[in-house]
Amino acid sequence: MTDTEHPPQRPTKGERTRRHVIDTAAELFSRSGYRAVSLRDIAAHSGLSHAGVLHHFPNKEALLVHVLSRRDEIDAPLVLDADLSHRELIDNLVELVERNTASPGPVSLFVNLSAEATDPAHPAHDYFFGRYRVLREHLASAFAALLDGRPEPTPEVAATQFIALQDGLQVQWLLDPGAVDMRAAVVSFLHTLGIPTSAPAPTTDERPS
Amino acid sequence: MTDTEHPPQRPTKGERTRRHVIDTAAELFSRSGYRAVSLRDIAAHSGLSHAGVLHHFPNKEALLVHVLSRRDEIDAPLVLDADLSHRELIDNLVELVERNTASPGPVSLFVNLSAEATDPAHPAHDYFFGRYRVLREHLASAFAALLDGRPEPTPEVAATQFIALQDGLQVQWLLDPGAVDMRAAVVSFLHTLGIPTSAPAPTTDERPS
DNA sequence: GTCTATAGAGGGATAGAC
DNA sequence: GTCTATCCCTCTATAGAC
Numbered sequence: 001m002t003d004t005e006h007p008p009q010r011p012t013k014g015e016r017t018r019r020h021v022i023d024t025a026a027e028l029f030s031r032s033g034y035r036a037v038s039l040r041d042i043a044a045h046s047g048l049s050h051a052g053v054l055h056h057f058p059n060k061e062a063l064l065v066h067v068l069s070r071r072d073e074i075d076a077p078l079v080l081d082a083d084l085s086h087r088e089l090i091d092n093l094v095e096l097v098e099r100n101t102a103s104p105g106p107v108s109l110f111v112n113l114s115a116e117a118t119d120p121a122h123p124a125h126d127y128f129f130g131r132y133r134v135l136r137e138h139l140a141s142a143f144a145a146l147l148d149g150r151p152e153p154t155p156e157v158a159a160t161q162f163i164a165l166q167d168g169l170q171v172q173w174l175l176d177p178g179a180v181d182m183r184a185a186v187v188s189f190l191h192t193l194g195i196p197t198s199a200p201a202p203t204t205d206e207r208p209s
Numbered sequence: 210m211t212d213t214e215h216p217p218q219r220p221t222k223g224e225r226t227r228r229h230v231i232d233t234a235a236e237l238f239s240r241s242g243y244r245a246v247s248l249r250d251i252a253a254h255s256g257l258s259h260a261g262v263l264h265h266f267p268n269k270e271a272l273l274v275h276v277l278s279r280r281d282e283i284d285a286p287l288v289l290d291a292d293l294s295h296r297e298l299i300d301n302l303v304e305l306v307e308r309n310t311a312s313p314g315p316v317s318l319f320v321n322l323s324a325e326a327t328d329p330a331h332p333a334h335d336y337f338f339g340r341y342r343v344l345r346e347h348l349a350s351a352f353a354a355l356l357d358g359r360p361e362p363t364p365e366v367a368a369t370q371f372i373a374l375q376d377g378l379q380v381q382w383l384l385d386p387g388a389v390d391m392r393a394a395v396v397s398f399l400h401t402l403g404i405p406t407s408a409p410a411p412t413t414d415e416r417p418s
Numbered sequence: 419g420t421c422t423a424t425a426g427a428g429g430g431a432t433a434g435a436c
Numbered sequence: 437g438t439c440t441a442t443c444c445c446t447c448t449a450t451a452g453a454c
Contacts, residue, residue, distance in 0.1 A: 014437065032328055035245045038429060052438050054431070108327060115324035118317060118383040119241055129384050136381075136388070153397045160381060161394050167380055168373025172345075174327040175338050179345070185370050188362045192401055223419065247447060261420050263449070 018056045021046045026067045030105045033112035034064055034124070061123040068113070068127055071106060080134065086142050087198070090190065094197055097166065097186050104177075107170050114167065135163055146195050158193060165189055227265045230255045235276045239318035242325055243273055243333070270332045277322070277336055280315060289343070295351050296407070299399065303406055306375065306395050313386075316379050323376065344372055355404050367402060374398055 011019070024046040028037045039060055043050040057063040078092040100107050117124040139159035147158060165186065173180040187197050220228070233255040237246045248269055252259040266272040287301040309316050326333040348368035356367060374395060382389040396406050 017437080033242070033244070033325060035242070036325075039431085040429075048437090049439060050430080051432085051440080055437060055439095058431095060430070111324050111327060114380050114384075115320045116242060116245075118320060118380065125384075132381050132384055133388065152400050157390070157394055157397050160378070160389055161374060161398060164375075164377025164381060164394065165370060165373050166377065168375065168377035169369070171323050171327065171376055172341055172369060172373060175323075175334075175341055179342065180369055181366070185366055185373065188366050189370060191361050226419080248449090249447075257419090258421060259448085260422080260450085264419060269448070 014056075017046070017048070017052075021048075021053055021056055022063070022066050022070055025063050026070065026109060027105055029064070029067060029113065030107075030109035033116055034122075035116060039063075064123055065127075067109070068124060071109070080138055086145050089142050090146070090195060091198055093162075094183065094187060094190075097183050100170070101173070101182055104174060108174055111167070111170050111174060132163065136160055139163065143193075147193060150194065153193065162186075162189070223265075226255070226257070226261075230257075230262055230265055231272070231275050231279055234272050235279065235318055236314055238273070238276060238322065239314045239316075242321035243331075244325060248272075273322075273332055274336075276318070277333060280318065289347055295354050298351050299355070299404060300407055302371075303392065303396060303399075306392050309379070310382070310391055313383060317383055320376070320379050320383060341372065345369055348372065352402075356402060359403065362402065371395075371398065 021042065025037070025042045028041055028045060031037075039050040039053055042063070043053045046053065053063070057066065075096065078096060079089065084092065113124055114128050116122050117128040119125065136156070136159045139162055140155040142155075143153075143158040143162075144155035147153065147155060153161060166182075169180060169182045169185055173182050190197055230251065234246070234251045237250055237254060240246075248259040248262055251272070252262045255262065262272070266275065284305065287305060288298065293301065322333055323337050325331050326337040328334065345365065345368045348371060349364040351364075352362075352367040352371075353364035356362065356364060362370060375391075378389060378391045378394055382391050399406055
């Protein structure tokens, strides 16, 4: 106990390995889903034995829960914060698409897990059930303002469509990244609904042709 | 060989079990994905041993291929037939959504498998890669005519969006069937694009209130 | 055509040493 | 906090009897 005067800032070694295991698990779950990845896979990629992993988490399922809530810590504030204006929310949603386009890992995690979790017996079923409910309601109330005057998609339908569009785009994009422009598809969807987007252009391929 | 004078009409017993195994496999893959379902599961639900299953198919992967192509035999003509008019194609797409709403099994099969197959090492990766390419191109050429005059979604983007919408809706619907009206979302999307739908109403909940 | 038996790999989880 | 060793289960696939 000589070296122990470090509060939250400097995590203990245990805490560091623990987080490293979560990150590794996230990456592997991303590639192949939850069920197809073994504790031994995760352990090997984390640099310890599978018993070592089970020292930090009581079982594989608990590890999954930590992986999911870690993603939520990162993404939820961008979308679910109640203080966001509608403008900011839309901007954040588009920004999220751009960020996703840059990193297939988390995208693959959610594509794989949300499909698996469709099974009511899956450990993440309740998580995704609740997640989509909250997301739909939150987006619906934003669309209620943004679609003011339009008869056709009700705010609830628009929210469902928007989420579905994103999820579906991710599958196509993961299968064939060169053939699918997720950002263009999302932005064009918003425009079709009469919702302007402010973000300028994908800064990537600006070349003086 | 006493009882063998029956051509294609009356399938042999072997052929019948074989088909039964494919159907059973389809149902189980639907619920839990390909990797999570074992040959023993399939065998048990088919009423034979796992060795019995392997008599009909060289391995699990071959069985998957048969499951997939069986679905295609059923659904492809409705969508990919080159002789369809644009009107008929749209009607068929909406009809397919209605049919899906009535049967979660095949929906779950494709949701689970397309997510898994995102991994390039998955046995069905090439199948889905090609399937989405063909589907996008086919729908894009239909949208090219249907969207005549509209600037915003290009036919390619519209095709990508339409397919994504359907796939994404299926995930939400499987998780929470009561909260998602797939047909309404698809029809409203088409209307937003200025494409009318002719199918009248979901005949289900017609009750004299 | 279907079975039992078995091989051989790999899974999750626990016990106990260090 | 991490390891090795082990338990017991399930997997795919094969061999050979019936």
